[in-house]
Amino acid sequence: MKEESEEQQDFVKDITKMSTDFDRWYTDVIRKAEMADWSGVRGLMVVRPYGWAMWEAITRAFDDMIKESGHENWAFPLLIPRELLVKEAEHIEGFGPEVAWVTQAGATKEELEEPLAVRPTSETIIGHIIRRYIQSHRDLPKLTNQWNSVVRWEKRSRLFLRSREFWWQEGHTFHASAQEAMDEVSLILGYYRSIAEDWLAVPVLAGKKTASETFAGAVYTLTLEGLMRDGLALQMGTSHYFGQNFARAYDISFSNKENERELCYSTSWGISTRLVGALVMAHGDDSGLIVPPRVAPIQVVTVPIFRDAEGRAKVEKFIDGWAGELKSAGIRHRVDWRDERPGDKYAHWELKGVPLRLNVGARDAEAGQVELVDRLSRQRVSVPAAGLGRRLVDELEAFQKKLFERALEYRNANTVELSTLAEVVAHFKERGGFAWVPWCGDAACEERIKAEAGGVTIRTLDPDEKASGKCLVCGQPAKHRVALAKAY
Numbered sequence: 122m123k124e125e126s127e128e129q130q131d132f133v134k135d136i137t138k139m140s141t142d143f144d145r146w147y148t149d150v151i152r153k154a155e156m157a158d159w160s161g162v163r164g165l166m167v168v169r170p171y172g173w174a175m176w177e178a179i180t181r182a183f184d185d186m187i188k189e190s191g192h193e194n195w196a197f198p199l200l201i202p203r204e205l206l207v208k209e210a211e212h213i214e215g216f217g218p219e220v221a222w223v224t225q226a227g228a229t230k231e232e233l234e235e236p237l238a239v240r241p242t243s244e245t246i247i248g249h250i251i252r253r254y255i256q257s258h259r260d261l262p263k264l265t266n267q268w269n270s271v272v273r274w275e276k277r278s279r280l281f282l283r284s285r286e287f288w289w290q291e292g293h294t295f296h297a298s299a300q301e302a303m304d305e306v307s308l309i310l311g312y313y314r315s316i317a318e319d320w321l322a323v324p325v326l327a328g329k330k331t332a333s334e335t336f337a338g339a340v341y342t343l344t345l346e347g348l349m350r351d352g353l354a355l356q357m358g359t360s361h362y363f364g365q366n367f368a369r370a371y372d373i374s375f376s377n378k379e380n381e382r383e384l385c386y387s388t389s390w391g392i393s394t395r396l397v398g399a400l401v402m403a404h405g406d407d408s409g410l411i412v413p414p415r416v417a418p419i420q421v422v423t424v425p426i427f428r429d430a431e432g433r434a435k436v437e438k439f440i441d442g443w444a445g446e447l448k449s450a451g452i453r454h455r456v457d458w459r460d461e462r463p464g465d466k467y468a469h470w471e472l473k474g475v476p477l478r479l480n481v482g483a484r485d486a487e488a489g490q491v492e493l494v495d496r497l498s499r500q501r502v503s504v505p506a507a508g509l510g511r512r513l514v515d516e517l518e519a520f521q522k523k524l525f526e527r528a529l530e531y532r533n534a535n536t537v538e539l540s541t542l543a544e545v546v547a548h549f550k551e552r553g554g555f556a557w558v559p560w561c562g563d564a565a566c567e568e569r570i571k572a573e574a575g576g577v578t579i580r581t582l583d584p585d586e587k588a589s590g591k592c593l594v595c596g597q598p599a600k601h602r603v604a605l606a607k608a609y
């Protein structure tokens with residue numbers, strides 16, 4: 122990954138080809154499609170309305186899922202006292218290097234008595250507060266979530282994937298038993314999987330992280346890993362089981378049914394604006410974005426074609442005749458009346474990845490039909506205006522499905538089974554993608570893979586298939602089948 126030059130704020134004229142330079146292509150597309158931009162403050166991004174609308178679609182879908190299973194949203198302060206942040210030793214060890222601090226305030230820049238951390242995540246302050254609301258087993262479970270932004274002072278920046286501030290949801294739950302907390306962690310991973318696959322059309326590998334990749338302070342971490350079109354994996358959501366670690370550090374206990382004090386079992390989980398970057402990298406092409414219909418801010422765009430005022434009136438009247446039907450069918454539809462040539466409008470909406478386009482000229486109006494073009498196949502077909510709403514709903518569903526299948530084919534074509542470290546090193550010199558390998562479970566072997574295969578890491582353990590054969594590094598009997606990849 123390259124450090125982006127934030128001085129290059131001039132408007133991008135053309136998109137770099139994906140095959141020429143994926144990183145530049147990615148940035149070009151995001152900026153030219155008006156999804157996001159740098160703010161002028163290093164590492165801090167602005168999410169523009171077109172990108173934010175995609176994030177909103179994700180947030181609505183996920184918020185509905187968690188509400189359905191009894192979770193409640195609340196809000197915590199942006200700033201966390203130092204004393205709270207450092208209580209859980211592993212947690213602060215993990216986050217310490219990325220924390221930004223507020224040390225002064227007011228007109229005279231008075232030093233604060235105690236520095237305040239800008240939250241990198243909120244386990245610590247939530248743990249500190251929630252103990253007030255938990256006394257008995259009857260108060261459990263506490264199923265909570267907050268939508269906010271957090272700050273992690275990263276050295277490298279990349280729009281949506283890595284920025285010093287990003288937007289996300291952080292779920293925090295507290296339970297009376299370990300089993301219930303572990304079930305929660307799995308439930309949420311299932312929701313995340315649905316967001317990735319059903320909404321963003323990105324197939325994911327779902328499973329457990331290795332100990333070295335586990336979230337700071339967690340007992341274990343579940344993850345989703347998607348494959349981007351440059352062959353790199355992207356972590357698309359994580360769900361953590363803390364056991365009693367946080368409850369012990371923050372003294373969160375309850376009286377159980379036997380009237381004894383017991384520490385709570387807790388979880389946390391998050392997805393972020395990174396998912397918007399994922400849909401760009403998983404589906405885009407040389408012409409720009411391809412947005413999955415379910416999260417597309419505009420699902421269908423109509424480009425009217427006319428020469429004069431008379432032609433325009435005719436086309437407009439025709440469009441008015443069925444635009445309402447699209448609206449009542451729940452389709453996000455826009456008519457592009459801007460004063461531009463049709464060809465430029467086509468390029469504009471292709472770049473923005475709008476799934477379906479309708480070209481409508483005077484002759485179409487007379488014939489009572491429209492020309493339908495889809496962003497994936499680019500084939501043009503004439504479709505009768507009668508029943509257009511229903512037809513487009515079907516077309517959008519088919520588009521969503523096709524996009525997922527295309528991504529799945531890409532992943533299948535870029536997944537291999539390997540058995541030795543030498544094979545892994547040779548493979549990742551030439552290619553990306555996922556490689557399944559047998560691993561003994563030893564951290565030293567994991568470290569050697571990373572060191573010798575140029576930063577390749579174990580993305581997830583296979584939750585389904587048992588390991589067979591020998592560890593690819595040491596030759597001892599394998600304990601796990603694991604997916605290797607280079608990752609963002």
Ligand SMILES: [Zn+2]
Nearest residue numbers: 561566592595
């Ligand atoms: Zn080994």
